[in-house]
Amino acid sequence: MVPEAEFQSYYGRPVLKPPVWKEPYGPAYLYLGGLSGVSSVMAVMAEFTGHDRLARTARVAAAIGAAAGAGLLVAELGRPARFLNMLRVFKPTSPMSMGSWILAAQGALSGVAASTELTGILPAVGDAAVLATGLTGPLTATYTAVLLADTAVPAWHEAYRELPFLFAGSALASAGAVGMLATPRAQAGPARVVAVMGAVVESVAGVVMERRLGLVGEPYRLGKAGGRMRAARVLTAGGGLLASIAGRSRTLTALSGLALTAGALCTRFGVLEAGRTSTADPKYTIVPQRQRQAV
Amino acid sequence: MAERMGFFTDTSVCIGCKACQVACKEWNLLPDDGFVFEANSYDNTGALGANTWRHVAFIEQSRPVPVDDSADDGVERWLMSSDVCKHCTHAACLDVCPTGALFRTEFGTVVIQEDICNGCGYCVSACPYGVIERREDDGRAWKCTMCYDRQRGGLEPACAKACPTDSIQFGPLDELRERAEERVERLHADGQAEARLYGESPDDGVGGAGAFFLLLDEPEVYGLPPDPVVTTRDLPAMWRWAGAAALSVAGAVAVAFASSRKGARR
Numbered sequence: 001m002v003p004e005a006e007f008q009s010y011y012g013r014p015v016l017k018p019p020v021w022k023e024p025y026g027p028a029y030l031y032l033g034g035l036s037g038v039s040s041v042m043a044v045m046a047e048f049t050g051h052d053r054l055a056r057t058a059r060v061a062a063a064i065g066a067a068a069g070a071g072l073l074v075a076e077l078g079r080p081a082r083f084l085n086m087l088r089v090f091k092p093t094s095p096m097s098m099g100s101w102i103l104a105a106q107g108a109l110s111g112v113a114a115s116t117e118l119t120g121i122l123p124a125v126g127d128a129a130v131l132a133t134g135l136t137g138p139l140t141a142t143y144t145a146v147l148l149a150d151t152a153v154p155a156w157h158e159a160y161r162e163l164p165f166l167f168a169g170s171a172l173a174s175a176g177a178v179g180m181l182a183t184p185r186a187q188a189g190p191a192r193v194v195a196v197m198g199a200v201v202e203s204v205a206g207v208v209m210e211r212r213l214g215l216v217g218e219p220y221r222l223g224k225a226g227g228r229m230r231a232a233r234v235l236t237a238g239g240g241l242l243a244s245i246a247g248r249s250r251t252l253t254a255l256s257g258l259a260l261t262a263g264a265l266c267t268r269f270g271v272l273e274a275g276r277t278s279t280a281d282p283k284y285t286i287v288p289q290r291q292r293q294a295v
Numbered sequence: 296m297a298e299r300m301g302f303f304t305d306t307s308v309c310i311g312c313k314a315c316q317v318a319c320k321e322w323n324l325l326p327d328d329g330f331v332f333e334a335n336s337y338d339n340t341g342a343l344g345a346n347t348w349r350h351v352a353f354i355e356q357s358r359p360v361p362v363d364d365s366a367d368d369g370v371e372r373w374l375m376s377s378d379v380c381k382h383c384t385h386a387a388c389l390d391v392c393p394t395g396a397l398f399r400t401e402f403g404t405v406v407i408q409e410d411i412c413n414g415c416g417y418c419v420s421a422c423p424y425g426v427i428e429r430r431e432d433d434g435r436a437w438k439c440t441m442c443y444d445r446q447r448g449g450l451e452p453a454c455a456k457a458c459p460t461d462s463i464q465f466g467p468l469d470e471l472r473e474r475a476e477e478r479v480e481r482l483h484a485d486g487q488a489e490a491r492l493y494g495e496s497p498d499d500g501v502g503g504a505g506a507f508f509l510l511l512d513e514p515e516v517y518g519l520p521p522d523p524v525v526t527t528r529d530l531p532a533m534w535r536w537a538g539a540a541a542l543s544v545a546g547a548v549a550v551a552f553a554s555s556r557k558g559a560r561r
């Protein structure tokens with residue numbers, strides 16, 4: 001337990017502004033980006049290993065995830081009509097600028113890969129595109145952790161080591177879940193393995209993060225965010241366990257896939273809420289800075 | 296680039312008249328923030344925001360103030376301080392802005408181009424002082440420009456112009472820093488041991504603020520963070536961790552497929 005911290009503030013008012021990113025847009029985008037990114041990597045590997053049916057699912061999931069995610073991002077802008085200003089500059093100091101370029105590439109490539117798969121037109125172009133998503137996919141799935149961490153929001157910034165792994169695990173579980181839900185069981189073996197690995201990574205990263213953060217980890221345990229993080233943990237662990245035996249029946253597959261999807265969503269919504277909570281109470285801003293100065 | 300210009304806000308002579316806050320609103324045509332009674336001394340504004348670019352904080356304290364040897368215990372102290380965007384040397388808002396709407400001017404200040412901002416809100420979460428904010432009806436982010444338009448016309452910013460006690464001083468940052476050093480030494484000599492500068496050091500977490508302060512208490516008493524750090528300082532480390540996670544994703548998927556291919560052959 002973290003002892004109650006003593007600190008001064010200006011009438012208890014927050015020092016920081018709350019994040020403007022709102023539910024459901026922000027967290028749903030985080031989920032879809034993860035789904036798209038890992039689905040692309042699965043599409044590449046499925047191509048190499050001759051898992052044709054799974055390759056098709058993965059290509060389509062990657063394209064839908066990227067397109068829907070981009071739509072949510074645009075909808076969340078204060079000035080949606082100016083979304084193209086995102087591609088006005090290429091700015092390495094801004095994870096959102098880098099992310100916009102990554103997402104633009106991922107969206108275009110996965111769109112091409114899915115449409116050639118579904119129409120059968122120009123398959124070679126589609127194969128080249130899918131290969132390229134082998135690069136953009138993992139970035140799409142993990143850059144969002146840098147996006148959140150590169151802020152003054154205490155619960156996000158201080159978690160910059162674990163967040164990428166939490167998001168990577170969540171993305172693996174998301175894509176594994178969709179892969180097994182949308183592919184005949186006999187051909188979904190690798191998707192189930194991906195799902196299990198994702199559940200393990202997501203669970204471990206979550207626990208490590210909350211432990212290491214100390215006071216700033218409190219928002220992940222308390223209130224609405226805490227409830228979501230706990231729900232995420234239960235759903236993800238349960239879904240992961242089920243995924244390991246889901247090859248046996250359709251019911252198990254459905255249960256596992258849905259639990260993992262719900263778990264991944266809870267993680268994303270929980271992380272957003274924890275960030276908001278950590279800006280609302282000046283304690284999370286002032287106390288760690290004081291402690292830092294004391295050393 | 297011309298000389299770097301700045302603000303030195305000496306709160307020891309602030310009288311809480313809010314002339315700066317009003318002058319800023321008038322010059323910059325800022326909308327009202329609603330009329331709310333906050334019951335926080337004379338402050339019904341609360342904080343800097345999209346429509347408040349100068350904010351006067353009021354703190355009523357009753358505690359001993361060492362005036363001279365015969366000082367009473369329990370003398371009332373009334374702190375006032377006019378807060379503003381810090382125009383950081385390493386400005387997180389500017390670093391993270393994905394559209395290039397935020398830029399560094401020829402005066403070394405940080406300004407938003409409102410015709411480019413698309414309201415992504417990234418700067419809002421990046422600022423370690425909670426200065427910049429999105430105007431909800433308009434969708435774009437707004438903050439102090441250090442009166443970029445007035446400066447280009449050779450005038451001093453509206454707040455500094457209006458300040459009747461010269462609590463807000465505008466000028467070349469180097470000069471202001473020297474003047475502030477002298478002022479704080481003078482106050483110390485007069486027995487005001489708690490006088491301190493805030494944001495004046497180029498070695499702090501934001502590389503020094505272009506708008507810095509002389510305070511009479513801890514920064515957090517005025518609603519300021521005690522040790523702000525520009526978030527992008529850790530950006531290379533963040534990308535390294537994300538890169539490791541990205542490789543792990545690729546590795547995990549590769550292992551998943553490799554292992555089940557072996558299974559299929561058997």
Ligand code: SF4
Pocket residue numbers: 380381382383386387388389405421422423424425426427438
């Ligand atoms: S105080 Fe905040 S808004 Fe002002 S320059 Fe620094 S980071 Fe930007």
Ligand code: SF4
Pocket residue numbers: 388391392393394395396397407411412413414415416417418419435436
């Ligand atoms: S809200 Fe506007 S000024 Fe702020 S980061 Fe986004 S585009 Fe830049």
